[in-house]
Amino acid sequence: MTTPPDLDLTLEELRAVARFAADCAAELLPVYESSVVDDARPREALEAARAFANGAARSNRQRTTAFAAHRAAREAPDEVARLAALACADAAGAAYLHPLAQATQVGHVLRSAACVARVAELRGEDVDVVVATLADRAAPPVPAVLRRYPTPQGGRARLxxxxxxxxxxxRGSDAR
Incomplete structure (x- = not known):
């Protein structure tokens, strides 16, 4: 079995991915904060993601806040709060999208958006419309970055x- 080659990612591409993930997560942060009033971990992760997206150096701040927000997701009182914290954690983690041609890396790009879609679905919204809207918000170069990775395989989980x-x-959004 051969290993796929690594791919090149510029700092500006990484920032665009983090910006998209942070914009998605920002929609859900109020959901978490209304459910878990005294827990700043998701907010800190979102702030770290935004700082990187807006030009700050990629640092241990994104990693540590992502891990902390993942812990907040595990401790969340319900699925919606869990998804909100997870979206924030994944936004901070997006700064560490790896230049490895592996489908697992797609989660760094899209998991925050998938959390938004799942919360919308749980609220009774038309998930197809939500997915299309989120895809349209993935501004260049995000679709081009995504196309460099193998397509992910669906799992059993709805997310x-x-x-x-x-x-x-x-993947098809800026080709339309």
Whole structure:
């Protein structure tokens, strides 16, 4: 079995990916904060993602806040709060999208958006419309970055299915 080659990612491409993920996560942060009033971990992760997206150096701040927000997601009182914290964690983690040609890396690009889609679905919204709207918000160079990675395989979990739907939509978004 051969290993796929690594790919090149510029700092500006990484910032664009982090910006997209942070914009998605920002939609869900109020959901978390209304459910878990005294926990700043998701907000700190989102702030770290935004700082990187806006020009700050990629640092240990993104990693540590991402891990802390993942812990907040595990401790969340319900699925919606869990997804909100996870979106913030993944936004901070987007700064560490690896230049490895592996489908698992697609989660760094799209998992925050998949969380938004899942929360919308749980609220009774038309998930196809939400996926299309999120895909349209993935501004260049995000679709081009995504196309460098292999397509992810769907899993049994609904979040994985939504990630695949978003992947399909975003890969074609600036080609329309």
């Amino acid at each position: 994985a299915e939504l990630l695949v739907a978003l992947d399909t939509a975003v």
